[in-house]
């Protein structure tokens with residue numbers, strides 16, 4: 373790998389938003405070819421499930437092997453609705469679904485509560501409803517929501533937990549035998565995306581510990597957003613980026629990234645928030661990680677500064 377020429381760096385800096393500027397700088401430093409996004413669309417049987425059922429015997433959800441999907445523990449995967457199904461005598465308009473990772477492909481009989489003996493916890497807590505007939509509990513601790521109209525989300529991004537080899541995905545319901553999918557379009561889109569990780573280590577200021585969050589797939593050319601909240605209102609913030617973690621004691625807190633790129637003079641608004649849009653660059657190798665943190669001028673901090681949590685962003 374050779375170092376980028378000055379002209380290349382200049383073109384990297386020729387962007388509108390400051391966040392683009394740094395990420396493109398990092399891209400130039402890497403100078404390696406981008407991985408191809410691994411994505412699959414898997415059809416789902418609207419009657420199938422992996423949760424406990426009563427007074428019916430619908431087909432079991434099919435275990436999806438992770439390795440052929442290019443996924444392993446520690447990867448982040450985005451699961452997104454494709455199409456829709458009919459939850460009963462109504463309309464082919466429902467998309468709610470949930471999932472669970474497992475160490476193996478075993479799915480026990482519908483009479484069991486814990487039908488997935490290899491289940492491994494991931495994602496946000498989900499409470500599956502009682503069976504329609506008999507009101508029997510179906511909930512297990514390891515499952516997670518993928519699509520919920522009531523909760524207002526049509527996709528989820530989760531980290532593949534240690535030990536996981538399979539993923540079960542199924543329509544959300546409490547009675548399955550009356551489900552259908554007249555146009556046969558119901559399924560799940562599975563995409564290996566990048567991981568954002570909250571590393572903690574923030575330093576409290578006047579509004580508590582400022583929070584830094586990132587969104588975006590971290591796939592080449594995809595939009596991303598960095599959002600700072602709970603910072604001092606109408607203050608000046610510095611975005612610090614590094615290609616490694618430093619975790620150095622600094623101003624009474626912890627400087628998380630090795631401070632290789634600093635972007636100063638970023639203004640927080642009247643609520644102590646700041647949003648930076650950007651684009652994740654092409655040309656980064658798989659597993660390329662950027663560390664980020666924001667420091668804010670804040671008299672309430674021990675030495676005149678508060679700091680957000682550290683954040684890492686890794687290319688899939």
Ligand SMILES: [Ca+2]
Pocket residue numbers: 455456457458464553554555556557558
């Ligand atoms: Ca449909």
Ligand SMILES: [Ca+2]
Pocket residue numbers: 458459460545546547548549550551
């Ligand atoms: Ca139903």
Ligand SMILES: [Ca+2]
Pocket residue numbers: 497498499500511512513514515516
């Ligand atoms: Ca649960």
